[in-house]
Amino acid sequence: MARKNLLVGLTAGEAQAASGHAISETATHAAAAGQPAPHFGVMGTRGAIGAVTRSIEQLKAHAVVEIDCDLVERSFITDRLEGSAEDHRSLVASIREHGQQVPVLVRPHPAREGRYQIAYGHRRLRAVAELGIRLRAMVKPLTDEQLVVAQGQENSARTDLSFIEKALFAARLEEAGFKRDTLMAALSVDKTGLSRLISAAVKVPRDIIAAIGPAPKAGRDRWLALAERLEASGAAERAREASSRPDFAAASSDDRFLQILEAVAPKRRSAEPAVWSPIAGKRLLRIKDDATTLTLMIDKKAEPGFGDYLIGALPEIYAAFQAGSQGSERKKDHGRVAEPRKTTKL
DNA sequence: CCTCGGATTCGGAGGTAGGT
DNA sequence: ACCTACCTCCGAATCCGAGG
Numbered sequence: 001m002a003r004k005n006l007l008v009g010l011t012a013g014e015a016q017a018a019s020g021h022a023i024s025e026t027a028t029h030a031a032a033a034g035q036p037a038p039h040f041g042v043m044g045t046r047g048a049i050g051a052v053t054r055s056i057e058q059l060k061a062h063a064v065v066e067i068d069c070d071l072v073e074r075s076f077i078t079d080r081l082e083g084s085a086e087d088h089r090s091l092v093a094s095i096r097e098h099g100q101q102v103p104v105l106v107r108p109h110p111a112r113e114g115r116y117q118i119a120y121g122h123r124r125l126r127a128v129a130e131l132g133i134r135l136r137a138m139v140k141p142l143t144d145e146q147l148v149v150a151q152g153q154e155n156s157a158r159t160d161l162s163f164i165e166k167a168l169f170a171a172r173l174e175e176a177g178f179k180r181d182t183l184m185a186a187l188s189v190d191k192t193g194l195s196r197l198i199s200a201a202v203k204v205p206r207d208i209i210a211a212i213g214p215a216p217k218a219g220r221d222r223w224l225a226l227a228e229r230l231e232a233s234g235a236a237e238r239a240r241e242a243s244s245r246p247d248f249a250a251a252s253s254d255d256r257f258l259q260i261l262e263a264v265a266p267k268r269r270s271a272e273p274a275v276w277s278p279i280a281g282k283r284l285l286r287i288k289d290d291a292t293t294l295t296l297m298i299d300k301k302a303e304p305g306f307g308d309y310l311i312g313a314l315p316e317i318y319a320a321f322q323a324g325s326q327g328s329e330r331k332k333d334h335g336r337v338a339e340p341r342k343t344t345k346l
Numbered sequence: 347c348c349t350c351g352g353a354t355t356c357g358g359a360g361g362t363a364g365g366t
Numbered sequence: 367a368c369c370t371a372c373c374t375c376c377g378a379a380t381c382c383g384a385g386g
Contacts, residue, residue: 163372180353190375195355219372348386355380362373 064103064136069129072106072116072137075151076144077172092127100128100136105150107142119147120154145182148173152186162214164201164223170194171201196220203227205236211243212260213253222261229264238263279303 104121118125119142128135142150152169161169166187173183184194200223201209208230215223230236242248242263248256276285282302298307 191354192356192376193374195353199355217371221371221373350383350385352383353381356378357376358378359376360374362371364369364371366367366369 064138066134067106067116067137067139069125069135071114072118072125072135073109073112074122075118075120075147077148077151077169077176088123088127091123092130095124095127095133096131100124100133103136103138105154106137106139107147108139110144117147119150144176145178148178149182149186153188162216163197163219164204164209164212165214167197167201167223168206168209170197174198196224200224200227204230208236208239208243208260211240211248212256215253215257217254218257222257226257226261226264229261232264235264 102121102124104124105119106116107119109115109117116137116139118137121137125135152173166189170183170187173186174180178186180191180194183198184191187194187197189197197220200220204223204227230239239260242259243256245259248259251259277283279302282299284299284302284306286297286299296310298310300307
């Protein structure tokens with residue numbers, strides 16, 4: 001399959017811009033045999049993905065040219081949410097002082113003569129353009145698939161994309177019609193991880209993701225928890241309402257995530273203990289109910305001996321509870337296999 | 347309609363890192 | 367040391383399209 005060897009052949013300068021069929025015999029065999037990548041020290045890269053990664057590494061050894069920033073356009077798939085202004089300033093300062101140490105990767109624009117399209121290095125492009133200097137870049141003809149794999153792997157290599165940025169990138173690639181194999185190579189994840197990335201990006205509305213931003217500390221579990229909460233009726237509206245509060249924009253992206261997560265939390269029963277007063281004027285029983293514990297607090301003065309009586313009656317009460325709950329289960333069941341229960345850990 | 351096989355999703359174990 | 371959050375991996379379950 002050509003897709004499994006997306007970048008093979010690039011290093012020989014023979015990439016075929018539109019075909020995606022540039023395959024080197026040697027690398028194909030290495031991929032098919034599942035041989036490790038001996039020269040690049042990439043842990044755990046085997047087979048087809050290993051071959052792609054090797055090619056990325058080889059790409060980096062290519063000659064660097066300087067081009068005019070105005071001629072460079074973004075990748076057709078964006079991979080980032082808004083970056084912090086501080087990070088941008090810091091990058092600009094670094095490039096001003098030391099020059100652009102790491103070149104970006106571009107391809108000749110597939111539709112516009114004389115222009116380029118960037119695979120990775122969007123932030124460097126922005127910083128260099130701001131400084132008004134020329135962009136140091138490796139120029140290579142790339143197919144669409146090669147471009148997105150290079151773009152994704154460069155980000156994966158630096159591990160600086162947050163979970164939701166990877167998820168959005170994956171979802172955009174899938175919407176653009178790329179196959180799962182390509183997505184797995186681009187994001188360096190297995191089928192399970194890819195499925196979860198796409199699932200998160202699809203379930204959480206894009207405007208809410210945009211409002212939150214990259215949230216680098218929030219991983220899969222919490223984004224999926226947010227997605228699950230957003231499925232409740234009215235939850236998305238509560239999230240949007242929270243995002244329009246005055247202090248929301250000023251908070252960090254991680255804090256914004258927490259604010260939204262809290263805004264769509266299922267309504268809790270009152271933190272104040274409920275009170276049971278069967279005797280006029282006396283608060284016999286207070287009930288405190290949280291996520292893990294239900295506590296009954298009996299006022300010994302209001303009805304002396306009731307607590308002891310209740311404890312003594314527990315076996316009988318529990319037996320009645322069990323009989324009741326099993327009976328109702330049977331009524332629901334109708335002999336079918338019960339659906340597996342969903343659990344959510346937060 | 348049924349079967350089959352590949353693709354996708356789900357649940358959970360286990361390891362790691364960071365915070366308290 | 368313990369807890370929490372995150373990530374990767376594995377196997378099982380489920381979905382879905384193709385072919386008989």
